[in-house]
Amino acid sequence: MVQIVRRVHQDLPDVFPAKLADYDVVGHNVGIRPARATGLRVEKEIMGEGKVVHAYGVAGGGYVFSFGVARAARDLVDEYVYQSPLAKL
Amino acid sequence: MAIASLLSRNHDVTIVAKNLPGDELSREWASPWAGAVFLGLDGSNVREQKMQLDSFAVLWRLAVSNPESSIKRIEMLDFHDDKTIDEIWYKGKMPEFRVMRDDELPAGVKLGMSYKTVVLTPKVFLPWLRKRLEESGVTFKRMSLDSLAEVKSQGQDIVVNASGWGSKFLGDIKDQHVQLVRGQTVHVRSNYDKIYMRHGKDYTYAISRLDGTCILGGIKQYDQTDPQLDLGLQQDVSIPFVVTGLFGTNRGADR
Numbered sequence: 001m002v003q004i005v006r007r008v009h010q011d012l013p014d015v016f017p018a019k020l021a022d023y024d025v026v027g028h029n030v031g032i033r034p035a036r037a038t039g040l041r042v043e044k045e046i047m048g049e050g051k052v053v054h055a056y057g058v059a060g061g062g063y064v065f066s067f068g069v070a071r072a073a074r075d076l077v078d079e080y081v082y083q084s085p086l087a088k089l
Numbered sequence: 090m091a092i093a094s095l096l097s098r099n100h101d102v103t104i105v106a107k108n109l110p111g112d113e114l115s116r117e118w119a120s121p122w123a124g125a126v127f128l129g130l131d132g133s134n135v136r137e138q139k140m141q142l143d144s145f146a147v148l149w150r151l152a153v154s155n156p157e158s159s160i161k162r163i164e165m166l167d168f169h170d171d172k173t174i175d176e177i178w179y180k181g182k183m184p185e186f187r188v189m190r191d192d193e194l195p196a197g198v199k200l201g202m203s204y205k206t207v208v209l210t211p212k213v214f215l216p217w218l219r220k221r222l223e224e225s226g227v228t229f230k231r232m233s234l235d236s237l238a239e240v241k242s243q244g245q246d247i248v249v250n251a252s253g254w255g256s257k258f259l260g261d262i263k264d265q266h267v268q269l270v271r272g273q274t275v276h277v278r279s280n281y282d283k284i285y286m287r288h289g290k291d292y293t294y295a296i297s298r299l300d301g302t303c304i305l306g307g308i309k310q311y312d313q314t315d316p317q318l319d320l321g322l323q324q325d326v327s328i329p330f331v332v333t334g335l336f337g338t339n340r341g342a343d344r
C-alpha cells in the first residue's frame with residue numbers, strides 16, 4: 001500500500017498525497033486473477049459423452065475480454081448445436 | 090455472465106457457481122475486486138486482440154444505452170517507460186486516440202497515449218447484469234463442483250467451462266497451466282476524473298470510477314519478495330478450493 005501511494009504521488013503530486021494517512025480510504029482490494037501460463041483457452045473439447053466449450057484463463061482481463069470471449073464461446077456452442085451430421089463424419 | 094448474455098437469445102442457460110453476483114464479497118473470484126477498466130492487453134495474439142475489441146465495442150455502447158450498469162466513458166492516459174508506438178497493437182483503434190507530445194509526458198516516460206475507454210463499478214455492474222440475465226430467462230444455481238462431469242446431472246446438452254481458476258482443480262480438467270496471480274489495490278476518495286496508467290519497471294495506476302472515488306495500484310504481480318504486498322492483508326491470501334462460473338446450456342428445441 002505504501003509503495004502504491006508513493007508511486008501515484010510521484011507521478012501525480014497535485015492529485016494524490018504522499019502519505020497513506022492523508023487519504024480517505026474506502027477499502028483494500030485483493031483479487032486472485034485466474035491466469036494461464038500458455039494464454040487464454042477458448043475451445044471445444046469432447047469429454048467422454050459431454051460437449052464442452054472452455055472459456056477461461058483471462059488473468060487480469062476479465063472485463064477486457066468479457067463480451068469478446070462470450071462471442072467466441074457462443075460461436076463454439078453454435079458449432080455444436082448447428083453442425084450438420086455429415087460434417088461430423 | 091457475458092457468455093450467458095449472448096447464449097440466452099437462442100438457448101436455455103443455467104449458470105452454476107459457488108459464488109454468485111450480489112453475494113457478500115468473496116475473495117474466491119476476481120470480478121468483484123477489479124478496477125475495472127478496458128485496456129488493451131500487452132502480448133495479445135490476433136485472436137485475443139479481436140476478442141478484446143469485441144468486448145470494448147459492447148461496453149462502449151452499454152455506457153450510453155444503460156448508464157445504470159455503472160459503465161462510463163472516460164479519458165485514458167496510457168504511459169509506457171520502455172515501449173514505442175509500433176509495439177502497441179491497439180494504436181488508432183480506441184476512440185479519440187492520439188500520441189502525446191513529449192512535453193505532456195511524466196519524467197522517465199517514453200511513450201504516452203491518450204484516448205477514450207470505459208470504466209465500471211463491479212459491485213453495481215455484476216448484480217445489474219445478473220438481473221438482466223434473469224429477466225431474459227437465465228437461471229442461476231448455487232453449486233460447488235469437484236468435476237465438470239457433475240453438471241451432466243443437470244441435463245445439459247453443452248457445458249461451457251468458464252470456471253476461471255476452478256479449471257486448475259476440477260478433477261476432469263486439472264489444467265496445470267492455470268496460475269493464481271494475486272493483485273492488490275487501494276480504493277480511496279478522490280475527485281481525479283481520468284485513468285492514469287504507467288507501465289515500466291513498476292506498474293502504477295489511478296483509475297477514477299467517476300463517482301468521487303479512485304482505485305490506486307498496482308502491485309507487481311509475480312514479485313513475491315516485496316514486503317509491501319502483505320501489509321495487514323495477509324489473511325486474505327489463502328484461498329480455498331472453489332469452482333466458479335460454470336454453466337451449461339440446454340438447447341430449447343431438444344427439450
